[in-house]
Amino acid sequence: MKTYKEVFCETDKATLIPFFVIGDPDMETSFEIVKTAIDAGADILELGIPFSDPIADGPTIQKADIRSLRNGMSMAKAIEFIKRVKEYKDIPIGLLMYYNLMYQYGIEKFCKDFHQAGVNSVLVADLNVDDAEEIQGPAKAAGLDTVFMVTPNCSDERIAKITEKISGFVYTVSLLGVTGGREKLSDKVRPLVAKLKTMTDVPICVGFGISKGQHAADVVKAGADGVIVGSALIKLIEANLENKEKMLSEISEFITEMKEAIAGV
Amino acid sequence: MKYKGRYGQFGGFYVPEVLNGVLEELEEGFYRYYKDEGFVAELESLYKDYAGRETPLYFAKRFSEYVGFKVYLKREDLLHGGAHKVNNALGQGLLAKYMGKTKIIAETGAGQHGLATAMIGALFGMETKIFMGVIDIERQNVNVHKMRLCGAQVIGVQGGTGTLKDAINDAMRYWTSHAEDTFYLFGTAAGPHPYPTIVRHFQTCIGTEARKQCLDKLGKLPDMVVACVGGGSNAIGIFSGFIDDKDVKLVGVEAGGKSVASGKHAATLVAGKVGILHGSKAYLLQDEDGQVYDTESISAGLDYPSVGPEHCLLKDLKRAEYVAAEDEEVLDAFEILIQKEGIIPALESSHALAYLISLKDKLTPETIVVMNLSGRGDKDVSIVEKYRPVK
Numbered sequence: 001m002k003t004y005k006e007v008f009c010e011t012d013k014a015t016l017i018p019f020f021v022i023g024d025p026d027m028e029t030s031f032e033i034v035k036t037a038i039d040a041g042a043d044i045l046e047l048g049i050p051f052s053d054p055i056a057d058g059p060t061i062q063k064a065d066i067r068s069l070r071n072g073m074s075m076a077k078a079i080e081f082i083k084r085v086k087e088y089k090d091i092p093i094g095l096l097m098y099y100n101l102m103y104q105y106g107i108e109k110f111c112k113d114f115h116q117a118g119v120n121s122v123l124v125a126d127l128n129v130d131d132a133e134e135i136q137g138p139a140k141a142a143g144l145d146t147v148f149m150v151t152p153n154c155s156d157e158r159i160a161k162i163t164e165k166i167s168g169f170v171y172t173v174s175l176l177g178v179t180g181g182r183e184k185l186s187d188k189v190r191p192l193v194a195k196l197k198t199m200t201d202v203p204i205c206v207g208f209g210i211s212k213g214q215h216a217a218d219v220v221k222a223g224a225d226g227v228i229v230g231s232a233l234i235k236l237i238e239a240n241l242e243n244k245e246k247m248l249s250e251i252s253e254f255i256t257e258m259k260e261a262i263a264g265v
Numbered sequence: 266m267k268y269k270g271r272y273g274q275f276g277g278f279y280v281p282e283v284l285n286g287v288l289e290e291l292e293e294g295f296y297r298y299y300k301d302e303g304f305v306a307e308l309e310s311l312y313k314d315y316a317g318r319e320t321p322l323y324f325a326k327r328f329s330e331y332v333g334f335k336v337y338l339k340r341e342d343l344l345h346g347g348a349h350k351v352n353n354a355l356g357q358g359l360l361a362k363y364m365g366k367t368k369i370i371a372e373t374g375a376g377q378h379g380l381a382t383a384m385i386g387a388l389f390g391m392e393t394k395i396f397m398g399v400i401d402i403e404r405q406n407v408n409v410h411k412m413r414l415c416g417a418q419v420i421g422v423q424g425g426t427g428t429l430k431d432a433i434n435d436a437m438r439y440w441t442s443h444a445e446d447t448f449y450l451f452g453t454a455a456g457p458h459p460y461p462t463i464v465r466h467f468q469t470c471i472g473t474e475a476r477k478q479c480l481d482k483l484g485k486l487p488d489m490v491v492a493c494v495g496g497g498s499n500a501i502g503i504f505s506g507f508i509d510d511k512d513v514k515l516v517g518v519e520a521g522g523k524s525v526a527s528g529k530h531a532a533t534l535v536a537g538k539v540g541i542l543h544g545s546k547a548y549l550l551q552d553e554d555g556q557v558y559d560t561e562s563i564s565a566g567l568d569y570p571s572v573g574p575e576h577c578l579l580k581d582l583k584r585a586e587y588v589a590a591e592d593e594e595v596l597d598a599f600e601i602l603i604q605k606e607g608i609i610p611a612l613e614s615s616h617a618l619a620y621l622i623s624l625k626d627k628l629t630p631e632t633i634v635v636m637n638l639s640g641r642g643d644k645d646v647s648i649v650e651k652y653r654p655v656k
Contacts, residue, residue, distance in 0.1 A: 052425055052557040053542060055437050056281040066425065075554050099279055100541040104555030126279045126544065130266065149282040158286070176283055177442035 002090045004120055004145065004168050007043055008203045014220040014262050015043035017205060018255060019096065019230030021050050021064040022081050023073035025241055030068070033237065034085055036248045040255035044092045045085070046207075046228055049078050051098040056125040058180030060231040063238060075105055079117045086118035094121040094147060094168065107135055111142035121145035121168035132165045147171050150196065152188035163200040169226060170196060172206045174219070180231045181211030190222040197223050213261030220265045229258060266292055270458020273581060276574030278457040280544040284437070287444040292459040294364040299466060301363075308359055315388070316344050316351045318470060322478035322635070327605040332625045334632040337487070338608075339475045339503060341639050346381045348611065348640030349471060349499045354381035354450060356467030358389055361448035368392040368447040372436040374401055374429035374495070375566030375613065376408025377640055378452030383417035385450075393417040396436040400427035401565045407644050426559045429495075429569050433543050453496025454573035457544025461574050465501050472506025475635055483633065489514040492637040493616040494534065494587065495567035497576045499639035504585065514586070517576060518616040520562035521589030531560035532589035533572040534580050542571045548580070563592040563648065564612035566640075590619035596652055598622050599642060611640035612648065 007015060018037045023030050034045065050065035050073050057065070082093060095114065102110045102124060114122070122144055127135065129148050139146050145168030150159055153176055163170060172193060175186035186209060196204050206219040207228030216227045233251060240247035266289050270276045278288055298304040312318040320340045329336045341349040354371075361369055369391050373379025379395040386393030395412055399421045402409050412419050424431025433456070440449045454464040479486055490507050492500035494517035507513040522530030530536070533548045540549035542557055550558040550570040562568045579585035590598070598618035602610050610618060617636050628634075642649075 051555075053430060053434055055434050055543070056283075056441075058438070062424070069556065098541075100549070100551070100555040100557075103541055104538075104551070104553070125281050126541065128278070128280060128282050128285050130285075131277065131279065151283040151286075153283065153286040155286075162282070173283060175442070176444070178438045 001118060002092050004044065004092050004203065007092055008225055011043065014224055014265070015226040016041065016255065016258055016262060017044045017046050017226050017228045018042050018233055019046040019048060019228055020233065021048040021061065021068050022078050023050065023068035023071060024064040024234070024237060025067045026071040027077060027081065029244060031081065031084055032248060033251060035088055036252050037255055038089050038091055040252040041259045042091065042255060044094065044226065046094045046096055046230070047082070049075070049095065049097040049101055051101060054098060056178055058178040058231060060181070060234050060238065061179050064234045075101065079113055082114070082117040082119060092120045093118060094123060095119050096123050096125060099124045099127045102135070108138040111138045111144050115142040115144045119144065121147045123147040123149070123171055129162045129165050136165065149173050150192070152176055152186070152192050159196065159199055163202065166202055169203040169205045170200060171228070172196060172204055172224070173208045174206050175209050177208070179208055181235065182209040185209070185215045185218050189219055193219065193222040193224050213257050216258050217261045217265050220262050227258070227262060266458065267296070268292065268458065270462065272461070272574040272578040275546050275577040276458055276461055277546050278544055279541050279546065280457050281441070283441045284457070287440065288457055288459065294360060295459055295463050298360060298363045304359065304363060308356060311355050311359070312352070312470065316355060318344070319474045320344060322475060322482060325606050328602060331601065331605055332621055334624070334628040334630055334634060336621060337633065337635045338638040339471060339635060341471060341499065341637060342608070342610065342614070342641035346377070346384055347643065348377040348381070349468065349502060350378045350381035350452065351384070352470055352502070353452065353464050353467040353498060354378065354385045357448070357450045357463065358385035361391065361450065362389055364448065366446060366448035369450050370394045370396065370436055370439060370447055371450040371452060372396045372429065372432035373452060374432070374568055375564065376401065376405040376412070376644065377566060379412050379419070380408050382450050383412040383415035386417055387415045395419045396422050396432040396439070398422050398424065398427040398429060398432050401429065404648060405565055405644060428560070428565070430557065437543070453498040454501045454575065455496040455543065455545055455547065455571060461545070464498050465505060465575065468498050468502030469505045471499065471502035471637060472504060475503055476506035479635065486510050486513050487633040487635040489516060489632070489634045491516045491518065491617045491620055491634060493518050493567060493613050493639060494572060494576060495520065495531070495569050495613065497573035499637050501573060501575055503637040504579070508584065515579065515584065516620060517585055517587045518620045519587060519589045520564060520567035520616060521591035522561040524591055525589050529561040530589065531562045531568050531570065533570060534576060534587035535589045545571065545574055547571050547574050547577045563595060564616070566611070566613040567616065588620055590616040594619040594623070596649060599649060600653070609642040609646070610638055611642045612645045614639045615642070
């Protein structure tokens with residue numbers, strides 16, 4: 001199974017990490033979307049398990065969660081989905097999810113089953129580093145990396161505490177707020193990435209509010225090792241629910257454009 | 266965070282990292298001021314002169330004759346705004362002021378907390394936004410109008426079901442990007458630490474008064490204390506006065522909706538399973554995977570799929586008992602209290618009344634029950650009219 005380390009070492013450019021909600025808008029289309037993203041050059045995949053109450057997410061991802069759940073997504077189907085993706089290509093997969101889903105599944109069993117399916121890391125959006133020990137033992141035992149978020153309002157002390165618990169990569173939140181595309185890149189992200197560079201050797205990936213090639217280029221210039229793009233892609237799904245072909249071609253174009261922007265740095 | 270905010274295994278602060286610093290600031294502010302002499306004096310004076318504390322402990326004679334035991338109503342319905350919610354809104358509003366915040370936001374279900382917050386926003390001259398589910402806006406439009414008259418902006422929330430849980434989701438999302446000048450005035454003793462502790466603190470006045478009133482008036486403690494439970498703030502408020510009195514039975518009454526068996530209800534402690542929602546580990550109504558259920562109840566104020574962590578602990582310790590009352594029983598109770606006492610109870614509080622009626626002729630006549638009449642039912646008259654037209 002391909003590791004983050006291999007990916008980050010193989011390329012001298014920053015990595016592009018698209019985010020999708022598993023099963024959005026339905027299982028079949030979702031799989032084709034992910035395939036399209038891989039073919040267009042995604043380096044790592046960030047996949048979300050939909051939740052009924054995603055408090056860290058803005059309206060775009062909330063709607064994706066609802067679409068997926070209404071079309072019958074379940075934990076069992078999420079595992080099947082990941083296996084299918086890994087059969088298509090051995091690409092590292094990070095999960096992004098909410099704690100209750102893991103808690104109900106059983107933390108140990110979750111780590112085991114999802115790692116076995118091909119997941120490299122898990123980021124629990126509503127589990128912060130103070131309670132990291134609730135999942136870290138089982139994750140480590142199963143071979144799953146644990147990713148946590150660093151936000152612009154974290155003190156240096158807090159950042160040190162978080163990075164100490166992180167394996168895989170640092171999920172750097174570019175702004176104070178929820179997920180969703182923004183017109184301008186937050187002015188908080190450059191200083192935060194620069195600071196993180198001095199504090200940790202773990203790759204630094206930046207997400208939240210990155211919706212344009214220029215945003216991606218800017219965070220890479222600031223020193224980021226990876227760029228996570230979610231809502232901007234999911235908007236393309238939302239806008240083309242009636243036209244699958246157009247949806248896939250727009251996603252492919254968008255990823256190509258982002259890759260080029262990163263390569264141009 | 267300085268404290269863990271745990272009640273046994275329950276509570277905690279399961280929130281995205283961006284909210285951690287925000288909650289830390291809140292925790293720091295609360296512990297700095299809650300015992301501060303100036304803060305306490307100002308709050309006491311507002312409780313008395315603005316809200317109308319202390320509230321009476323009223324012996325409901327004709328209702329007592331009807332059920333066959335002695336019922337004393339703690340009259341939180343007489344407070345300014347019409348419910349116990351003002352206790353917490355004043356406390357947190359004052360805290361916001363002391364912490365130097367200039368804007369407040371709140372979520373609301375029935376609109377009572379939204380209204381209390383809008384009143385306090387006007388009182389302190391703070392810009393106020395209230396997040397409210399679109400379904401709740403429709404069924405509680407009188408309160409919506411009152412909030413707007415107070416100058417608050419009422420923001421309709423669609424979310425999954427357009428009810429209280431969705432309003433909380435959106436208020437939290439908004440807060441993550443506006444915390445610098447905005448205080449989130451949380452309405453119930455649930456949510457992430459430090460809210461369960463803060464809300465409990467500002468509602469303990471109910472229990473402290475009720476206990477003293479029992480001793481002064483009756484010369485003894487009651488046999489039982491009963492309150493309705495949604496998130497659980499009025500219940501924890503009155504229970505707090507009696508938790509250490511082991512002989513006083515505590516009963517919380519949840520929303521049984523159509524019936525617990527039908528799945529159309531909001532009886533979290535009766536039928537839920539431990540999980541994590543809105544930053545807190547607590548009993549939760551959810552499916553096998555952990556997706557949170559849509560709840561259903563005639564009363565918007567109890568329509569919440571989780572519950573405060575302290576109630577979860579009281580349940581596990583068997584210190585309190587939690588039961589459910591169904592919509593039909595609640596409507597009966599609403600009517601009976603009006604007919605016997607000329608008091609219009611909130612549909613939320615009518616759940617507690619329904620439980621008392623279910624005990625009709627089952628307790629000895631000397632049994633003393635204190636029930637928290639947490640709110641008045643003016644807001645509910647048109648809802649009841651729909652279910653039960655007056656002939």
